[in-house]
Amino acid sequence: MSDSSNSQPPGPHPADLPPWLCGNFAPIAMECDAPHLPVVGALPHGLNGTLYRNGPNPLFMPLDPARHHWFLGDGMLHAFTLADGRASYRNRWVRTAKWQAEHAAGGPLASGFGGQRDGAAPFADEGLANTNIVWHTGRLLALEEGHLPVEIDPATLATRGVQSLSGRLEGPFTAHPKIDPVTGEMIFFGAGADGPLTATMTFGTIGADGLVKRLERFDTPYCSFVHDFIVTRPRRGAHPAAQRQHAARHGRRAPLRVGTGAWRPCRDHPARAGRVVTALGACR
């Protein structure tokens, strides 16, 4: 176990906690390494690699549960590795500026979306890196909707820092980029590029060599929450957020995308290196 276990200061009464902070959804309060997980039966020969998961897991319980939101939890990464018939597990929080400030202070400093507790020493707004994790061109990236990606060491889960690709990327970066299976490009957008609740967006691609190939900035007719998108050949996109609004107006239930993850194949299969399987989960 690492030295970053969370010794929780006195917090709200359990009865006051929202559903995503208690019971089966309660945050994991520690980081650990389990190098030898018990295996029932035998793992298939050749099934080697690491499955990464990401999700909000607050370092500290919020001071005011009524103002807390599921999206405000600090990103926690989980890595399940299968290698040579053995299974192991490791988890780490993403060391964002907020996480580091709260860890140093020994208690919660944030007060909501983008807010900091009165009197608290300010920390950089680097986001929470708590929504998705993707593998692209040798980089493992923890993503969230409103900020730049955070690069993670794939072996140790240590935080390498905000990844701007030599300053080419700036502002929000979607948590749900798409990877072209033919070209290997990552396709992305950023909503609210001029700041929260602005109508400016970015759209771009990162090539199979890891360099930004395209970056455009444009204004939309009005500010809207743009969450996810699809890409077809030839490149045309549609925003499920708009689809949901349309479906809601017509009394239908729109598709729901749940669950994210990234699979890093083992190095024994170089032909597959760099491919990512994103667990899209169930649609209903």
Ligand SMILES: [Fe+2]
């Ligand atoms: Fe999302």
